[in-house]
Amino acid sequence: METNTIQTTMLGLLETLVQKSLITNEQFQQLQQDFTPTSHIDAAIDWADVRKLFFDNGVTPNFTVEPMNSANLCPTFFPVLRSINALRLQFNEDISMQSRKKRYTEILETIRKVIGYHVGAVSESGVKNIALVRNTSEANNQLSKGYKHWEGNAVLLWDENHPTNNNVWKLRATSTKKVKMFSLKDVDFFNSTDAEITKEIGDVIIDAIRQSSEKIVMLSFSEVSNISGICMPSKEIVARVRAEYPEIHIHIDGAVSWGGLEINLKEKNGVKGVDCDSFASSSHKWLMGPFETGIFYMKPERAQNFDISIHAYDGKIGFSDTIPNDTSRFELLGQRDEANIYALGQTIATHNRINGSNPKRIEERVKFLQDDLRKKLVLMAERLRVKVEHITPISQKFSNGVTVFSITTPNGAINHEKLYNDLYGEKNEKNRFAVGFIPERKGDNPHPEALRICPHIMNLPNQITAVVLKIASLIQKNHTITIEELNAVTQEEVLS
Ligand SMILES: Cc1ncc(COP(=O)(O)O)c(C=O)c1O
Structure with a gap:
């Protein structure tokens, strides 16, 4: 597949929709900007710019609760939400069967093709x-x-x-x-x-x-x-x-x-x-x-x-x-x-x-973030003298973004459900995180209760530092781990 095929297919859909008066000219001008040809994207990518794709222009890119539970739900790209709203408003102006039949066929069949690619x-x-x-x-x-x-x-x-x-x-x-x-x-x-x-x-x-x-x-x-x-x-x-x-x-x-x-x-x-x-x-x-x-x-x-x-x-x-x-x-x-x-x-x-030209770029980034999280957990475990037992394999082939682990202190296992709720925190608290809790599994294939953290491309390594620091603080109030130490774990050269 040529790298621009998806963008050109989406542009073609917009052209058809405007020609058939199913969207306005103004909407066409606005929506087509989302389909810049991929060749215009630099070889190196700034992941801080990717994070901004989840926020309106000019807004400080901060979530109320930092999403790290991608196995369950992720936030939607902001321009995608903007299009959903714009199109809903437009379609609301004309709910006739005549236009819906046209809209549906054009949109559904084009998107089916795009998914296929x-x-x-x-x-x-x-x-x-x-x-x-x-x-x-x-x-x-x-x-x-x-x-x-x-x-x-x-x-x-x-x-x-x-x-x-x-x-x-x-x-x-x-x-x-x-x-x-x-x-x-x-x-x-x-x-x-x-x-x-x-x-x-x-x-x-x-x-x-x-x-x-x-x-x-x-x-x-x-x-x-x-x-x-x-x-x-x-x-x-x-x-x-x-x-x-x-x-x-x-x-x-x-x-x-x-x-x-x-x-x-x-x-x-x-x-x-x-x-x-x-x-x-x-x-x-x-x-x-x-x-x-x-x-x-x-x-x-x-x-x-x-x-x-x-x-x-x-x-x-x-x-x-x-x-x-x-x-x-x-x-x-x-x-x-x-x-x-x-x-x-x-x-x-x-x-x-x-x-861009690397169909595995997002996958590689997901693996990089997972690795970053694991390394920071190692630092935390050493400094707090706790044990982090990985349930998810460490091999890059047998894991992809979902990190499930249990923490044991010298005093015994911690309460992971409480940790999960404390990470979510309270209204107006500064560092809040959406992660997952995995209950203990009994029976034939037993596993201890665990925490699940799934960072994705909206998260930067400094948010991974923040979640690990909060876990450390919840386990041991007076620990001495610093943000700088955790940030230093990130291998910056891999960040571009
Ligand atoms: C492996 C797996 N399959 C299916 C589902 C159900 O997904 P949905 O709620 O989007 O239907 C989930 C949800 O977490 C899942 O993890």
Whole structure:
């Protein structure tokens, strides 16, 4: 893909909208500024400028509560919010079916294309392989609700899957529709090489498929776990399972990967993609896009293996008595919010602009921030004489932005839920942070309660210093760690 393809596609959409009088000339002039060709972006990027993309021009870039919980929710780029508001106001002026049909078709089909470029899933003309859904929860539910081949067989899930891709399957299981689980508790993520870990994960999955008394017809796992932060070697898993069991449907829950990890589903820039059968994600997490907008990719030839749970108007206020054969069968939801869908395209164009000629620039930055956090935690642990136990692997291959860890003091384990609430703090307090709390896991794969911190491109290393300093102060009031010491840990040369 040529680096400007996404920007030119979005500009083309605006030109069509203005030509058809669906937006005003003034709006066109305003909105087109968001799609500066990527070639105009310097090779080096100033991440402080990227942070400013979350604020109006001229406003001091301070959040009331610093966001560091990207696995759950991220703030939206400010220009994206501005477009949503502008377009909603414009569309509010004319709610006629005549213009909505035109608007919807133009916006939806262009954004579908833009998503295809971004996730490496450009489809054949006339065939839709991506459905615009509300979020990952909806897509995951469509799978367990509708899979026709589950009857008489079993699905295989990772025990770290999100409830919508774990508990929901169990709720729908019957004596003839079984759920099997695999666990990575015996994989040594801390002492094995990346190649050994990859092989072990593959072995665990293949063994589980072999040992199942029922035929496994679906394998479904999170690409990045929201509870341990483990980043799965998706491409290698798919290749290994496919080689032995080509008929198994492989679903990847990408809620915690899209936007932080470069996604390549089929093919991108001449590089072969993961080749999973389906993939779901939400735009309000690592993508930093509009809320309540998600994607559900599925190989179109697999779509007919699923019944749908919702059938309603298509976007053109038409009702068809036949269900589409391709993946668009999952997106028939009646009236839609076109402004939000447009905003998703704009969000992707913003990623494209930040990435410039390196499609992995954001991913590299996410890994850099994670590393910065870990190093600062090491300094804190040494100085406070506490133990920081990492639940997330340290390897760059098996982690991507989600850092889950537990702290133990010489007096015993700390209360992580209290720490999480104290980090959030009180109104008018200066340093407040949105992070995650992971409750203790009991049972077959036990883990202590933990804190989850997920910095993203809106955070700078000095905010990571601030969160570590606040953790230190909450554990030991009279510690002597200084901001300067923590800031000195950041390897500045990597910052450009
Ligand atoms: C792995 C995973 N899957 C699915 C979801 C659900 O995402 P959403 O609430 O956007 O539907 C989450 C949310 O945290 C998640 O972490």
